[in-house]
Amino acid sequence: MAADDYAIVIGISAYPGLTSLEGPGNDVDLFTQWLRKKDGGNLPKKNISICTSRFCLSKKFDPSCCEQIEEARPNREDIEKLFRPWVIAGTLGNTSGRRLYIFASGHGFGKASDSHTNPMDTALYTANADVYIGLHVAVTAYANWLSQAAVFDEIVLVMDCCRTKNLMHPFTYPVLPNTSHDPEKARKVRKFYAFASPWGNAAKEKRFMERGNRTYGIFTIALLEALAKARANRLGNVKGETIKKYIHNVIDEIAGDTKVPPPEIDLGNYNDLIWFTREDSTSPHKPLVTITLQEFRGNEICHIQNGELEALDSIPFKSERLSVSLDPGLYKFSIEGTDRNKLIQLLNDDIEITI
């Protein structure tokens, strides 16, 4: 069990002063499940601090009623108190654990000054924000401060929220102590900062039929799929770079008709972190390619070449369909004696092709 790993998981769905969302509560559920899973984050329950509309609101609260905006929660205090123990530890110069996960889903915005001086500054609107008074928590500021203070060896920050900018809402940094940190320790903190959208862009949520017709953040689903399916290296480690590439490769497919901007994922300047280690170091699932012939004559042979055009296999068709399991990658399938061929991209899902 990852007893030295901790998580702060925030999801805000009910915004009486803005448009309420459907996804964040579900995003929190999914990510928390992964954190708890033995072959996921493997965190003890007590190490996960959750802050959602559901946890904070009484049943009497009606998020659609703007009159109650001042009662809307989680508010800034609810969220900031989750960081407090780690800020105190950082102020005292203590190291508190191996890794801190910070997951935030809801409405958000990016810092509205020169876009390229602070490209990462991103805030999550608190539930009591409205279009005039944009109350928020600058989540990236906490991640950066904890990283500077080297409170953890690794910081995983995931923000599934918009990063558009709003001049009406000045970006306010939290009140954090001015303490002198060891720059060498800070340099060695491994990071994985993932944002659903690049600076200035909106994140999207979507209803997923295959997930019980519930709404989730598209980025959260891409992340969870990467965590479930991304391949481990020969040591069984699934690294940040692998997760990043996987997300970039699948997010458009997951988004479907919804157009999403490319996510922004920063791996920091120190070594890439290992998200987790798969007990079975081979792929968790070797996808299946099913080839159907346009016309079956009984003597066709299928030649398979890998991405470097090396011959992998030649398989005779016994019927009009043929299936083969392969590692993710690019492949060329061709039918001997014909000019019929197909190039395919194999990620982790089974696919069917016709040649």
Next chain:
Amino acid sequence: MTSKSRSEKKIPLTIQAPDNATEIFLVSNRFERIESGIGKLEQSVSPGLYKVRFRSGMTQEDRLIEVGNNQSQVVFKEPPLSFESTTPLLNTHEDNARQRTIASQQSGKVHLKAGKGSRLFLFIRHQHSGSSENPGEGVTLHSLEGKTIAGMDDGIHNSENGCWCLQVELDPGTYRLQVDTGALGTFERFLVACENWQTLFFGMTTDFSLRESEAVEEHITRVLLKSSSVHMMKTGKIFDPASASSRMTELSKIALESGRTVVDENSFGKLFAENIDNPMFGIYGAHQLLTNRRPDYTIIDAIAGKLESLIGPHPDVLSLWLRKSSDRLDKKSFALSSPPMLTRSWELLTRESLRRSSIVPEGSFSDLFSNGMLSTAPWLLHRVTMEPETGSGTPSRARTQEMLGDLARISGTTKGFSMLDAALKERKDLTQLEHSIAQAMLNQAQHHSAPLPSLNKLVENFTVPSVAIKRSTKSLFEKLELKQKG
């Protein structure tokens, strides 16, 4: 002579995008990015399979290609990609042939004369032409001083094809295009009309209904200013939805919107010359290049110079000179009293106002209206509100800093903190900016080791010109009836 092994053998690969504003990413069979480019990518690669990703606007398309062992070179050309476009262009997601034709035909007509020398063409459409509601509903055009020039009834509504348009002939200058969205308020954006040029505004409608449940019957459909698009062409010309320059300009606008750069620094001069009939391409492109880590100012300066000679003192062109090292800025003393169209220009303007507060003249529109400015990339929007009055008179920089110091000192005491906190909660006569300054003081007071909110910091944080911060600080001081130190 021995044949080269696979790893040593390299084959020239050329990937040609459908246009010079489409990004190209070449990815290996291990899904690792090998190289990227804009418009065209040339790379020598080992024989094998590759993935090529094309990105036009927000549309991404992947292609798999084979570079065979026996090929001496491989050239891969991608046909035009359909992308989401506010402007009614050929081969885009929302392509509607009738709307395209109407936009083109009407762009050559004048529906209203309110001056002379330049034209503004407004074209608003529904995404789905089935709606009979007028897309121009709630739209009004005003002079910078607030005088109403035109409204929905002045334009042409084609209910069958879900579009509305209006061409106004007017004097060159900056105009305010307002949209009343009902409960969410009235928003405006700025449009610059240049002498002998026609500025074309394209917008699509969206639902502004405040719906918390499906029970709401009334739908408020209005044009969405933040995703609108602006093109330019010479007066007398007709908008061509199939032209390469319209497509390039639209893609360049989308890139600015999403913080990407789709113009290549080295070929920008050539591209600008090719698309000179639509100067907005040059404006969008130059602003993209300014965001590069190390911009090549010789290229940007050259483009800015050409744009200025082409369309005159357009605020979004003048703002390209606003940087510390620009000789031109020192030689050329100008003020930007009217706001630019682009957020990026506004950011440059507010930053420059710290060095030269005269860049935004006191009492100008840019000064007085900076309170409700909203920047939603790429356009600078303004929320039209009945703001409480702010005081008059702008103190000096030193005096402002002194007042900020006094405010910090007062809010640092228990009594002062409570007074300021209560004022923020209860007083209705504070403007948004005054409110924000007071809030910054309370934040500082809560954390004593935080640096004092300086004029520079407030300009940076609120993205408003220094003159507005100075005046609002003085006004806040007066409204709270605070006494000066000493």
